Amino acid sequence: MSHNKSLRVATAAVALALAGTTGFAMAAQVPAGVKLAAKQELIRNTGSEPESLDPVLAESVPANTITMDLFEGLTATDSFGKVMPGVAESWKQTSPTTWVFKLRKNAKWSDGSTVTASDFVYGWQRFVEPKTASPYASTYGIFILNGKEITEGKKPASSLGVKAVDKYTLEVQTPYPVPFMPSLVANTQLAPLPKATIDKFGKDWTKPGKMVSNGAFALKDWQVNSKVVVEKNAQYWDVKNVQLGKITYLPIEDHNADVKLYESGENDWVLELPSGTYDKYKAQYPKEIRNAPFLGLRYYSLNNKDPLLKDVRVRKALSMVIDRDILAKKVTADGQAPAYSAIVAGTAGADVTSYDWAKWPMAKRVEEAKKLLAEAGVKPGSKLKFAYNTSDYHKKMAIFAASEWKSKLGLNTELESLEFKVLLKKRHDADYQIARNGWVADYNDATTFLALVQCDNDQNDNKNCNAKAEALIKQGSDSTDQAKRKQLFTQAVKMIMDDYPMIPLLQYTAPRLVKSYVGGYGKNPMDRYRGKDLYIIQH
């Protein structure tokens, strides 16, 4: 089956699923004619040491990459980012705020016991329980009835809106309609958990020899800062379609060291190329370079409470003069696309908006921006302060932005390079004027990006608030009509972006090297690749 065909099948699956009917099992597909290698072993760099292999404590991308292979939720996403059945073989939205998931009877834990609905109830309650202190508890927990109150300690975990109707039926209540529920439950924070194992071993339950998991792979070895090794889980319900026998995850942080290991044959998967090397490696390894946009936005936060930036004309002028095309093609030069909205291409639940001036010639944009600054009383020579976290990549972008503001508007920018944690603190506390920022979607729905610009949202570093847009978002959230919800969200985003709360710059891509013999690598908007969907081609 070609990639295109598998994409069509996957799309059909998700269409069926989202329509509230049943999904169907869809395994890793090896195209006809492809000969598999005898040795099905993959080595991939995840970029850093996982902070935990407990799915509810896993926060970073590296940790989630591994827990996605060890655990499987009600659904899963394939290499194209499509929602596929996981432990649940079908699901249905029975009322605006109720979802019913039918679990497959052959889903097993790695110790051979059956995965039941009560394993999900236990896992989800543990996830939102304040004592567990999961960093994601409030991010995903708010979509389950009483989840918010439980994380705040106002209600007991037992009041969570999830119920085992019988051994293989799980009913989920939400506080308001959550149309993206099938995509949300693919996250392994919402996977089932083995209560007996956790009770027996406590914190040590995630160690090799002790962990019991229900994913396509089981934990074999974990050497801190060296490697995590998993092997095919013989008990997995779809094991016949799992090709890889073993995956080794490396925690290499240094991009150059990552490439060196790749070139010497000790790594099949470079997570991220060193800054400024994309063109070089693209020419050197044309068959191995992989690059696709995913749901992530690079942007600059503008402190809307700052004395200078509280004037929307100033914020607009700063945004207008940054030439995203040059930034994408010449400065970052790694295939990223210009962005003019808080929503990036490929996001479900809202359309990407843009600005009229995005199509204007730069001279006209500069002229308009100068006029706006003059109206706001900002004179050439005024000072801006820009904070970014120490990194060649961010520095390069910051210098470009500063030069745009200097050459086009005559504004002087003081660049402040900060350690990452210091920048995060300053950003969250609004102790900055302009700051580098970025966001990668947690699930494929517009709400994950709306959080960046919504009033009083924890993720809103700009501290902007548009009450009218907020009302539209509320209206959209309460709506059961998907088309209306999308239209309201799009309208709200447009309204917010016209306030210029931030400067959207680029949509993330994932430029990396993956050996040409690694099959099953698709264009995934979530940049998530499960070992189940990958295979090694004969080479």
Place this chain on the structure above:
Amino acid sequence: MWSYTFRRVLATIPTLLAVITVCYLLLHLTPGGPFDGERKVSAAVLANLQAKYHLDLPLWQQYLYYIKSLLQGDLGASFRYADWSVNDLVGKALPVSAAIGGGAIVISLFIGVALGIVAALRQNSIIDYLVMLLGNIGGAFPSFVLGPVLVMVFAIGLEWLPAGGWDDFSLRYMVLPIALLVFINISTIGRVMRGSMIEVLSSNFIRTARAKGLPMRTIVLRHALKPALMPVVSVIGPLAISSITAAVVTETVFGLPGLGKLIVNGAANRDYTLVLGLVVLVTVITVVLNLLVDLAYALLDPKIRY
């Protein structure tokens, strides 16, 4: 000597306490906390996290809590690596660093001393210049340049050795990192040894030995080596400490799971307990190595008595 050793060990207790206190305060004064992330956790979740790690207590209570668990040999739970205790993490990283750093320091001592002696005996000859040039290359090129060069030549070019990684003390994975550290260390040891040996060789007792007609080999090995080693011993302590505990670049270039990487990541993640645990460890290693250096003086110079 035993009472001297005992006194020195006792003296480490106030040193350790002072180091821990200063480090503790500095860590808590640094902006940004362990739970500041790209995704800001809600106030409720932050409160839950802080309660889990006792960060909701007043600072002095947290400090006493830490000291109490330290006295029980418990370095605490890591803030970042939730599945591991600091004892686990340090216990896994220390043997790696000790093997790489310790191995490198022993090899560099032998090679550095030998090169220093050769250069001193053939002072201002072509051999002297070559030896010193070799030593200076190690000193002049930073490890983040030399390391990748070694990888390019021996791992990617010749394919003799792995480009990095770690496999249970397999020698193949240790050769390049040790070679890099040796290259850097021998420049210091070689130069110090050369200078010291030249000085010793021009002293009166060596002239006497020569006058008695002793062969040069006997003069160097039996009479000149011991006194000439004194300055080398002085530099070996700091070199060993940095090779074992601060080989951050080497660990990064070769992807080694050692202490240096833990320290850097611990500080970047504001993993208070991990950083403090490593500070305790580095302090103890420093005290022990300095003590060994002082005791080595007594072995080399009979005039020194403790």
